[in-house]
Amino acid sequence: MEFNVQQLERTNLYQLLVGCVLPRPIAWVSTQDVKGVCNLAPFSFFNVMSVTPPLLGFSILKQASERDKDTLANIRLTGELVVNIVSQPLAEAMNITCGSYPADVDEFELAGLAKSQSVTVKPPGVADAPVRLECTLHQCLTFGHGTGAGNLVLAEVRHIYVADQVWKNGAIDDVGLQAIGKLGGDRYSKAEPAFSLARP
Incomplete structure (x- = not known):
């Protein structure tokens, strides 16, 4: 199959892109507004962007309403956030938080x-x-205009908490972490047994 992206409807292009890039790690982002109300939402356009400085990057797509998502509005107002890593036991709770709420x-x-x-x-x-x-x-x-336009948040890491049960031999144990990833549609992936390849 060949696709000319200029001829694809936005929804079809979105489905194609998220079907290509997977599994995608999930940034479960907690923020707080100026009144102290907490917000928690997951974003699967997420990765490490830099080590010096230590930057994480995740993108928040613009909604049809054109109103900023609460996460983005809070980050712009306060400049603070926490990126939580989603383990498999937290998948159901994470899914609840991805709804659109006041x-x-x-x-x-x-x-x-x-x-x-x-x-x-x-937060x-x-x-x-x-x-x-x-x-x-x-x-x-900010990239583009209208529904589906991206807002790439570059966040500088100030402090990291790692639970004792996932810290082994001076590193994070990927098996113990049980991180989940986002696939296309409503599908997610579990962390499967890894394989190793020595770098040349």
Whole structure:
């Protein structure tokens, strides 16, 4: 099959792109507005962007309403966030938080999740998340216009929490982490047994 992206409808292009790039890691981002209301939402356009400085990058697509998602609005206002890594036992709760809710809804409470007080930023983390990365906004880049336009958030990592049970021999144990990834549609992938290849 060959596809001319200029001739594809936006929905079809989205499905094709997310079907190509997988599994995608999930940034489960917790933020707080200026009134102290917490927000929690997952984003699967996510990865490490730099080590010096330590930057994570994730993209928040613009909604049909043209209103910024609460996560993006909070980050722009406060400059603070926590990226929580989603383990398999937290998948159902994560899925609950991906709904579109009013700004005054606390998704922690909605999903029955305990909060963990952060060390360097105001937004709390997900207490049961095996890894929490406390961050401040480094830069936000906007691409395109209308529904599906991207807002690339570059977040500088200030503090990292790793649960004892996933820390082995001086590194994060990927098997113990049980991280899940996003596939196309409503599908997710579990961390499967890994294989190794020596770098040349």
